[in-house]
Amino acid sequence: MPAAGAGLRLGGAVPKPYRAVEGRAILARTLEAVASAPSVGGIVAAVAPGETERAASLAPPALAWFRAVEGGEERFDSVHRGLLEVPEETEIVAVHDGVRPFVTAREIEETVALARTIGAAATMSAPVETVKRVDGDEVTATLDRAKIRLAQTPQAFRAELLREAYRRAIEEGWKGTDESALVERIGARVGIVQADRWNIKITVEEDLLLAEWIAREVRG
Numbered sequence: 001m002p003a004a005g006a007g008l009r010l011g012g013a014v015p016k017p018y019r020a021v022e023g024r025a026i027l028a029r030t031l032e033a034v035a036s037a038p039s040v041g042g043i044v045a046a047v048a049p050g051e052t053e054r055a056a057s058l059a060p061p062a063l064a065w066f067r068a069v070e071g072g073e074e075r076f077d078s079v080h081r082g083l084l085e086v087p088e089e090t091e092i093v094a095v096h097d098g099v100r101p102f103v104t105a106r107e108i109e110e111t112v113a114l115a116r117t118i119g120a121a122a123t124m125s126a127p128v129e130t131v132k133r134v135d136g137d138e139v140t141a142t143l144d145r146a147k148i149r150l151a152q153t154p155q156a157f158r159a160e161l162l163r164e165a166y167r168r169a170i171e172e173g174w175k176g177t178d179e180s181a182l183v184e185r186i187g188a189r190v191g192i193v194q195a196d197r198w199n200i201k202i203t204v205e206e207d208l209l210l211a212e213w214i215a216r217e218v219r220g
Contacts, residue, residue, distance in 0.1 A: 003098025004071025029101035046071035
């Protein structure tokens with residue numbers, strides 16, 4: 001669970017994972033939501049330097065195990081550091097953003113099950129707007145949105161596949177923006193699981209306001 005970002009776009013004196021939504025830290029909500037999925041045996045949270053104890057204090061007691069490690073400068077580095085802490089015997093590794101607190105057990109279970117079957121799977125949503133390719137401030141093409149998906153998390157992988165994808169990416173000096181890009185790059189299939197409407201990533205102030213509403217009116 002990458003949760004080491006400074007949250008510069010959100011702002012505020014409190015680091016983003018610990019900002020409150022309806023009185024509870026975002027990271028606490030995310031950990032609880034992930035831990036509610038039957039397939040989840042333990043969680044590794046990659047957090048900002050100096051925040052491992054605070055993260056550990058938020059771990060749900062029902063988890064078989066929890067580890068907090070210091071993340072890296074980029075998401076790629078944080079997930080890799082977390083992956084190094086995953087027990088060797090683990091068959092499936094799922095990655096979920098620490099600031100997506102409204103993930104459902106359904107999304108996690110379906111993503112894990114599909115990864116178990118074909119090797120890799122990612123939760124995605126379909127765009128509702130018309131999608132354009134641009135160059136600077138000019139449109140160069142209109143894309144077929146039926147063939148476009150917006151990647152979210154959770155993303156799940158056979159552990160040996162994700163480890164190999166990271167090994168090769170590090171060896172070749174290549175960093176992707178999400179984990180499915182790493183396994184796509186080495187030729188693996190990535191299945192699609194439909195995202196829940198409310199599986200938002202809290203990034204800017206408007207997201208925090210929406211999260212308050214979801215927590216109160218949808219998940220309350």
